Amino acid sequence: MTGVRSAGARRRPGKSQSRPDQNDAKPGLAARQAAARLLSAVTESRASLDGLLDPAGGNPAFTALGDQDRLLVRAILLSALRHLRVIDATIDSLVETPLPDGARALRQVLRVAAAQILYLDVPDRAAVDLAVSQADSDPRNRRFSGLVNALLRRLAREKDELLPRIAASTPDFPDWFESRLSTSYAADAAAILKLLSEPPALDLTVKADPASWAEKLGGVVLPTGSVRIGRPDGPVSGLEGFDDGAWWVQDAAASLPAQLFSRLEGLEIADLCAAPGGKTAQLALAGARVTACDQSANRLERLCGNLERLGLEVETRLTRAQDLVAPDGFDGVLLDAPCSSTGTVRRHPDIPYTKTPEDITRLARVQRDLLDHAAGLVRGGGELVFSNCSLDPEEGEEMVAGFLADHPDWKIRPVDASRWPGLESAITEKGEVRTHPAMLAHEDPRLAGLDGFYAVVLTRR
Structure with missing residues (x-):
């Protein structure tokens, strides 16, 4: 199947020229813009994600968001970084010609949208629509909004076929990282790399009686004496025992x-x-x-x-x-x-x-x-x-x-x-x-x- 045209991409016919401020109040747009900005800071400037997402001293684009949008940005960034090479390979498979070398901001918009379409429980239509609005609101990307729309719609249609095929042939992490792991852990490297792409469980160190706390929190006791539970739906501070200081996350x-x-x-x-x-x-x-x-x-x-x-x-x-x-x-x-x-x-x-x-x-x-x-x-x-x-x-x-x-x-x-x-x-x-x-x-x-x-x-x- 032919790919989506990238080089020299034009705006969609019949769409009026948008001004950046027309989209500013669109629900969910600020979160996607923040995600793209922070993903750029990590992948292009080697900024620490923890620092960017710090509730007090983090990136202003993140700290200005409400609680729900912060959770969404965090989820987008974690998914995007866990699967970045697969996401990039999937995007590249859908264009007839490579994205322009200078279109780094465009790639971040596509990465953020693709992370939602491929890995998160976000409606495809919302991910596509907000990505197009995001492109429209950025002078660097405005001429590519038609490309963004066409590429992401096709990704949403074909993801069930594309993702398994591309993931099977694309390394998850940068070459230097996988090479050092393979050298140090020859027998276990493949299993380690596979687990590294999975979100971790939540481990708690308890003051006393781990078996009782495992029962209360629906977890298991590990050989270390820690209690392992699944990721809670709400904040960790809402779990039984937190306010009483009965355990800490470790x-x-x-x-x-x-x-x-x-x-x-x-x-x-x-x-x-x-x-x-x-x-x-x-x-x-x-x-x-x-x-x-x-x-x-x-x-x-x-x-x-x-x-x-x-x-x-x-x-x-x-x-x-x-x-x-x-x-x-x-x-x-x-x-x-x-x-x-x-x-x-x-x-x-x-x-x-x-x-x-x-x-x-x-x-x-x-x-x-x-x-x-x-x-x-x-x-x-x-x-x-x-x-x-x-x-x-x-x-x-x-x-x-x-x-x-x-x-x-x-x-x-x-x-x-x-x-x-x-x-x-x-x-x-x-x-x-x-x-x-x-x-x-x-x-x-x-x-x-x-x-x-x-x-x-x-x-x-």
């Missing part, structure tokens, strides 16, 4: 590092990169006297708010981890270091588009500097737990191997593989913890998997 893999200390009751523990505070809460709940550090005042304020809701008290310090001075040291130090976050792509699908291999190398150097400093904060006989949410060995196994080679007075204290029945495969031959998204299989992919995490316990010889 991926099951993220709950592992704080569990690695031999003992916590009554000990002085430093949490060096503490915000938003999930691991800090675990340490305090276990009876440790915690000093929680973070270099961001906003993030530290968020940590304090979370701990207040949970009824937990810790000492906080606004400081960079590498600037923390403690002449007497600590019984234990937790360093959950800043990283590429490639293990969290299920919930942060912008990462393959905002990070690069060079970022991974740079961040591994940052982690090594932090680890060197953290080692100097541990008292004799104490423990140093290092962790991050990267899938890349350069930021985990390889970086720690370099540390041990340069510090022969330190060694790995192996984690017992029977510690979490059902997760034995997460323990490496050296006794490190390495989780990835294809672990914890479930017939429903939305209830399967873990974030990718690396963690290790280090002690002096």
Whole structure:
């Protein structure tokens, strides 16, 4: 079937010239415009999606929207980024000639509409109509409004045939990301990539009695002790137990590092990169006297708010981890270091588009500097737990191997593989913890998997 004409596209015959302000009040248009603008910021400027969608300090096009429109924008962006290469391949299959090189704004309009048509429960007619209005309202795209209309109408008609065929032959993520995964996880790479395109479940760390909370919230207890539930229809804050501080949201893999200390009751523990505070809460709940550090005042304020809701008290310090001075040291130090976050792509699908291999190398150097400093904060006989949410060995196994080679007075204290029945495969031959998204299989992919995490316990010889 012939494709839709793109180069030199003209406006639809008989349609009067629209002015940008004629469409401004059209319901739903502002949300689509915001989605296109934010998608451009991620894919063209490598902006963090979390930062753009921050309710307080995010992009003004997003923060100006009402609650329902914000939810829609978030859903559009998550779907678009999880399936961006498939969406692009589908769009390109429907045009006779490639879209003009300079038509980046046009591609964002088409991506936003295609994400709704292919992956969201939005009426096709609404997605098409609003995309045409969006093109009409932008001088850069106005001459392409006829193309937008024809292409998206055809996509809506043929999506049931197009999507399976194109998805089967199109990689989900950028080549660099898939290549590094395949190198590091040869046997599991395909399963990991498949799970990364699925929205994640919601994991909760509970203060006590996980079985009871699993029953109350319709979830299951995981080997980590976390409670996993399906995504709620409304806000998380509306779930039973939130206001009472009975639990907090934390991926099951993220709950592992704080569990690695031999003992916590009554000990002085430093949490060096503490915000938003999930691991800090675990340490305090276990009876440790915690000093929680973070270099961001906003993030530290968020940590304090979370701990207040949970009824937990810790000492906080606004400081960079590498600037923390403690002449007497600590019984234990937790360093959950800043990283590429490639293990969290299920919930942060912008990462393959905002990070690069060079970022991974740079961040591994940052982690090594932090680890060197953290080692100097541990008292004799104490423990140093290092962790991050990267899938890349350069930021985990390889970086720690370099540390041990340069510090022969330190060694790995192996984690017992029977510690979490059902997760034995997460323990490496050296006794490190390495989780990835294809672990914890479930017939429903939305209830399967873990974030990718690396963690290790280090002690002096």
